[in-house]
Amino acid sequence: MSTATSLPHRCWAEIDLAALERNLRLIRASLPPHMRYVAVVKADAYGHGLPQTAARLMHAGADLFAVANLAEAAALRELSPEWPVLVLSALLPDEDRHAAEYQVALTVSSPEEVERFDRAAQRAGRPLAVHLKIDTGMGRLGVWHEQAVPLYQKIRDAAHLRLEGVFTHFSSSDDDPAFTALQRRRFLDALDRMPGLDPASIFVHADNSAGLETYEEAGPFNAVRVGLLQFGVLPSPGSLLAEVHAEPVFSFRTRVGLVKTLPAGTRISYGGTHTLSRDSRVAILTAGYGDGIPRSASNRASVLIRGQRCPVLGRVTMDQTIIDVTDLPAAAVGDEAVLVGRQQGAEIDLTEFSRWADTIPWETLCSVTKRVPRLYRTPLGF
Ligand SMILES: *Cc1c(COP(=O)(O)O)cnc(C)c1O
Numbered sequence: 001m002s003t004a005t006s007l008p009h010r011c012w013a014e015i016d017l018a019a020l021e022r023n024l025r026l027i028r029a030s031l032p033p034h035m036r037y038v039a040v041v042k043a044d045a046y047g048h049g050l051p052q053t054a055a056r057l058m059h060a061g062a063d064l065f066a067v068a069n070l071a072e073a074a075a076l077r078e079l080s081p082e083w084p085v086l087v088l089s090a091l092l093p094d095e096d097r098h099a100a101e102y103q104v105a106l107t108v109s110s111p112e113e114v115e116r117f118d119r120a121a122q123r124a125g126r127p128l129a130v131h132l133k134i135d136t137g138m139g140r141l142g143v144w145h146e147q148a149v150p151l152y153q154k155i156r157d158a159a160h161l162r163l164e165g166v167f168t169h170f171s172s173s174d175d176d177p178a179f180t181a182l183q184r185r186r187f188l189d190a191l192d193r194m195p196g197l198d199p200a201s202i203f204v205h206a207d208n209s210a211g212l213e214t215y216e217e218a219g220p221f222n223a224v225r226v227g228l229l230q231f232g233v234l235p236s237p238g239s240l241l242a243e244v245h246a247e248p249v250f251s252f253r254t255r256v257g258l259v260k261t262l263p264a265g266t267r268i269s270y271g272g273t274h275t276l277s278r279d280s281r282v283a284i285l286t287a288g289y290g291d292g293i294p295r296s297a298s299n300r301a302s303v304l305i306r307g308q309r310c311p312v313l314g315r316v317t318m319d320q321t322i323i324d325v326t327d328l329p330a331a332a333v334g335d336e337a338v339l340v341g342r343q344q345g346a347e348i349d350l351t352e353f354s355r356w357a358d359t360i361p362w363e364t365l366c367s368v369t370k371r372v373p374r375l376y377r378t379p380l381g382f
Helices: 017-029 042-046 050-059 070-079 093-102 111-124 145-157 177-192 240-244 350-356 361-366
Strands: 011-016 036-040 064-067 085-087 105-108 128-135 161-167 203-205 223-226 250-262 280-285 302-305 308-311 321-324 336-343 346-348 374-377
Touching (some): 011 017, 017 050, 017 223, 017 240, 017 374, 042 050, 042 361, 064 070, 070 093, 093 111, 105 111, 302 346
Antiparallel strands (some): 250 280, 250 336
């Protein structure tokens, strides 16, 4: 009997690890040499698979990893007991002692956190690294910029904490340069008011992928936090970052399970939101929203078969999606259908696919489900 892992794939994601490594090197090369590279690998490395992705980014020389929580930090600790890791989200109080155990850096936004983390470090018998986060206009984590100095002092005074970084996060770096500039100014003003701060001795970081568009060489910034761009996706269409030439790492593929003809006037799929205007050949794909094809892409997305675009007809269903192959007589059962990626010189990119689904590339990547195996191309033999 064959095992499930040797079965052919009905829907899969291909992850090109060599492209990921090239992307890191290209992004780094586009920045001044002293800039350190913080690889953001939260949410299973944006759906690409945390261990495989992080191992390759370590090979490529990422300076620090940023994750959302301790479970992700623990997965990194399995790969490397020492590599610097920063947890970006707020910790729950009963997580504090585990942070001390994993020796990861924590984000601090409040005096209460300073006290908690200092206690946890004392109990663990070794210092904990922290990054002070300053809220310059995102309204999420961080101490409000006008109140940053007393919190900085409190960290300095905590016997068991080591200030490893100071950072902020932009709310609108993909579409509002003026507000981003205001956030940068607020951040730099707060740094200027911190007595005894030597920016060169810690991580000073603000830019996410989109921030790199308005990135300023001058000033104390010495690290960038890169998520989406390292996966080869631009944070906005027409982004200046196209000049970096990062390539897509992720592609999303399925296959044709059935081809048949239907007469004009047939209502297609649940709810009858599409009615055939002509006698048609349709293909049934072996994937649906149970795999991460968003239901919101119903009647809007297209897929590539044999290098040709074929539109989705009617609603995407849990396990199957219906497409029009009337204009592609060669379409046959077993054919590969590309949801996101390249095929025979044609391409559907993640941004276009996400637009069909009324969402953003970040969410599309996080929505590919567990049913979908990630197939790693170009591994290094880890
Ligand atoms: C997710 C995240 C990033 C990475 O953002 P991208 O737009 O994907 O580059 C950077 N900083 C913080 C605080 C984040 O939460």
